[in-house]
Amino acid sequence: MTRSWIKRVRVDAGALDHPLARRVLDRLPGIPAERERDSAPGGMPLDFRGPAPDMEKDVLHLLSYRGGFLKPCPGTRRHICCGYQILNIAANCPLDCSYCILQAYFNTPGLRVFANIEEGAARVVAAVDAAPEKTFRVGTGEFTDSLALDPVVGWSDFLLPLFSKRKNAVLELKTKTTHIQRLLASPYRDRIIVSWSLNSPFIASREEHRAASLEKRLAAARRCQSEGFVVGFHFDPLIPHPGWKDAYLRTLDLMDRLIRPQGVIWISLGSFRFMPPLREIIRKRHPGTCVLDGEFVTGLDGKMRYFKPIRMELYGFMREMLEQWHPDAGLYLCMESDDVWQGSMGWSPGDSAGLRRFLDGRVADIFQ
Amino acid sequence: MSLPDISRIPPRTVGPEEIRLVPGPYCMSFGFDLGGLMAAIRSAGLVNPPVLLESGDDDLLIPVTGYRRLLACRDMGWKEIPCRIVRTPGPPPPEYLLLNLHDNLATRRLNPLEKAMALVRLSAYLPGAEIIEKFLPLLGLPPRQGVLRLYRAVLEELDPETQEWVAAGRIPVPVAGRILEMSPDERPVIFNAIKNLNLNINYQKQFIDYIMDLKSIESRSIPELLAHPRLEEISGNPRLNPPQKARAVLRALRERRFPRLSLAERDFRKTILRLGLPRGVRIEAPPFFESPDYRLEVVFREGGDLKETLRRLLQIPGLENLGDPWRSGGG
Numbered sequence: 001m002t003r004s005w006i007k008r009v010r011v012d013a014g015a016l017d018h019p020l021a022r023r024v025l026d027r028l029p030g031i032p033a034e035r036e037r038d039s040a041p042g043g044m045p046l047d048f049r050g051p052a053p054d055m056e057k058d059v060l061h062l063l064s065y066r067g068g069f070l071k072p073c074p075g076t077r078r079h080i081c082c083g084y085q086i087l088n089i090a091a092n093c094p095l096d097c098s099y100c101i102l103q104a105y106f107n108t109p110g111l112r113v114f115a116n117i118e119e120g121a122a123r124v125v126a127a128v129d130a131a132p133e134k135t136f137r138v139g140t141g142e143f144t145d146s147l148a149l150d151p152v153v154g155w156s157d158f159l160l161p162l163f164s165k166r167k168n169a170v171l172e173l174k175t176k177t178t179h180i181q182r183l184l185a186s187p188y189r190d191r192i193i194v195s196w197s198l199n200s201p202f203i204a205s206r207e208e209h210r211a212a213s214l215e216k217r218l219a220a221a222r223r224c225q226s227e228g229f230v231v232g233f234h235f236d237p238l239i240p241h242p243g244w245k246d247a248y249l250r251t252l253d254l255m256d257r258l259i260r261p262q263g264v265i266w267i268s269l270g271s272f273r274f275m276p277p278l279r280e281i282i283r284k285r286h287p288g289t290c291v292l293d294g295e296f297v298t299g300l301d302g303k304m305r306y307f308k309p310i311r312m313e314l315y316g317f318m319r320e321m322l323e324q325w326h327p328d329a330g331l332y333l334c335m336e337s338d339d340v341w342q343g344s345m346g347w348s349p350g351d352s353a354g355l356r357r358f359l360d361g362r363v364a365d366i367f368q
Numbered sequence: 369m370s371l372p373d374i375s376r377i378p379p380r381t382v383g384p385e386e387i388r389l390v391p392g393p394y395c396m397s398f399g400f401d402l403g404g405l406m407a408a409i410r411s412a413g414l415v416n417p418p419v420l421l422e423s424g425d426d427d428l429l430i431p432v433t434g435y436r437r438l439l440a441c442r443d444m445g446w447k448e449i450p451c452r453i454v455r456t457p458g459p460p461p462p463e464y465l466l467l468n469l470h471d472n473l474a475t476r477r478l479n480p481l482e483k484a485m486a487l488v489r490l491s492a493y494l495p496g497a498e499i500i501e502k503f504l505p506l507l508g509l510p511p512r513q514g515v516l517r518l519y520r521a522v523l524e525e526l527d528p529e530t531q532e533w534v535a536a537g538r539i540p541v542p543v544a545g546r547i548l549e550m551s552p553d554e555r556p557v558i559f560n561a562i563k564n565l566n567l568n569i570n571y572q573k574q575f576i577d578y579i580m581d582l583k584s585i586e587s588r589s590i591p592e593l594l595a596h597p598r599l600e601e602i603s604g605n606p607r608l609n610p611p612q613k614a615r616a617v618l619r620a621l622r623e624r625r626f627p628r629l630s631l632a633e634r635d636f637r638k639t640i641l642r643l644g645l646p647r648g649v650r651i652e653a654p655p656f657f658e659s660p661d662y663r664l665e666v667v668f669r670e671g672g673d674l675k676e677t678l679r680r681l682l683q684i685p686g687l688e689n690l691g692d693p694w695r696s697g698g699g
Contacts, residue, residue, distance in 0.1 A: 053513070284549070290584065292584065293585045295625075295626045295629055297626075297629060297656035298658070305658075307626070307656065307657070309694040337660070338660075
């Protein structure tokens with residue numbers, strides 16, 4: 001699947017100094033590869049004035065990343081943040097979800113894979129080791145799908161052993177794919193969380209282009225669970241649509257049939273939110289989408305969010321149904337305010353530190 | 369490209385019948401009024417002689433610069449117009465296009481359609497990257513590929529009447545871009561609505577946003593959306609003046625686009641009215657009810673007034689129930 005997505009490879013000269021780049025090229029025989037000078041930015045910057053530009057989701061760009069590899073989730077003003085740490089392995093995603101915020105976040109086309117991630121990850125775990133009193137919840141699924149390119153890049157080959165050995169860290173691989181072959185082939189399980197983004201069947205089939213079907217995602221989750229991995233789920237973004245309650249219930253029914261709830265570390269709930277410029281980009285790139293149909297208002301952080309009672313209704317319904325499935329599924333809200341927590345979940349961690357404590361506690365309980 | 373040195377060519381007089389007086393390959397004039405120019409020429413004469421190119425085929429001279437000046441002189445009945453004539457062997461070079469562009473930029477601001485004409489004509493001779501880097505900034509536009517695409521579409525795809533509004537600054541280019549995103553059948557419907565309601569630029573943006581969202585939400589065509597009885601009632605209401613109609617249409621569309629928010633706002637307003645707040649007291653909901661914090665404003669002159677107002681405020685029954693309107697069943 002992944003190999004058929006990639007039609008071209010762009011390689012910065014400096015990237016070839018890293019073994020990962022050579023391994024990727026070896027895994028893509030027959031795919032044209034162009035070399036670029038290090039200074040080349042890799043295509044014209046994306047410009048969404050006028051017709052939608054090509055985001056080059058079929059171009060794999062291997063380059064050395066010069067920034068820090070571990071960054072805290074930027075969070076958002078006046079909302080409670082989970083304190084996740086982002087391990088920056090790549091930028092842009094081969095999947096093409098209509099609601100994806102990365103469409104507005106990155107202004108450079110192509111799937112940018114950081115060839116020096118092995119060195120970067122080694123520095124990250126050194127930082128983890130230097131702070132043994134702290135729990136690092138690290139994830140790679142913020143700026144790309146954690147596993148979509150794994151068959152070609154092989155991130156899991158070196159990330160799993162690195163994190164599996166640490167007692168004060170977990171690595172969460174977040175995906176909408178079924179690319180779990182490398183995970184299953186690995187002997188490492190401890191401190192690794194494989195999580196799937198889920199949605200209603202309507203949204204998954206209509207808006208999550210190139211992603212695996214919900215049945216396949218949950219079948220992959222079941223396989224991982226049966227092979228000893230801890231799993232998590234993210235209902236984010238929740239999107240109300242005609243018949244949304246029944247539709248989300250269908251997903252929960254699938255979960256109920258395939259997943260053992262005791263092995264789930266957490267389930268996050270988040271409603272669709274976006275910075276205003278994304279609106280035009282979505283409109284241009286996904287003309288038939290329904291994701292902009294909701295009643296969006298400007299939130300306290302400047303992002304567009306559903307009108308508050310709609311968000312509370314979404315969360316309240318999901319909480320009620322998920323708690324019927326399992327009363328201790330580690331439910332939490334992503335980027336919501338204290339009053340929305342109280343109104344929809346019946347409790348609130350109060351602030352970001354409180355939510356971090358809650359999630360660190362889940363880690364401690366599951367990975368004793 | 370280097371520009372020919374026109375100043376070395378002495379002007380000579382040419383009759384209007386010797387000139388091909390239609391917008392030619394170098395013309396960058398759109399949506400103009402010759403009145404002011406004619407008055408200026410009457411007062412000061414033709415200070416800057418137009419430049420004409422010998423075409424070589426039908427013996428008529430082609431305007432390189434000064435198309436509007438030539439029209440003005442002709443319309444004033446001039447039989448002889450001083451012009452500079454340039455000759456070129458073979459096909460006319462693109463330098464004449466630049467001559468026209470710089471001649472225009474030196475004396476006036478080009479309107480958006482004229483900028484589009486300049487960009488499209490330059491595109492015939494120059495690579496896109498050069499136009500983006502060099503000529504978009506020269507025209508006061510950001511050097512982005514999307515901008516070039518948008519201006520090209522404004523010139524090549526927009527209907528003439530909408531183009532006139534864009535040229536006159538009554539529809540900004542970004543709004544024209546939104547109109548261009550619609551199907552060719554929908555564009556005149558939206559344009560006519562903007563025209564008939566005489567929407568200002570801010571209202572145009574809101575209007576298009578609401579219409580495009582409602583089109584998706586309700587799965588209706590734009591003509592069907594605009595034929596809604598409430599909108600027709602507003603349009604046909606003789607008691608409303610045009611600005612009132614525009615505001616009423618936007619309000620109706622907003623209520624349709626944001627039904628729950630509109631209901632919550634209405635419920636909140638009703639609740640405040642029912643409370644009968646003392647004079648000088650105002651309670652405001654947070655924007656979109658997003659913050660949990662409401663605002664109380666009390667206007668007073670002296671502490672005694674304040675105390676009395678607060679006393680009366682505290683005696684209002686039901687004040688303690690004030691809060692998010694959806695919690696009491698609304699919204």
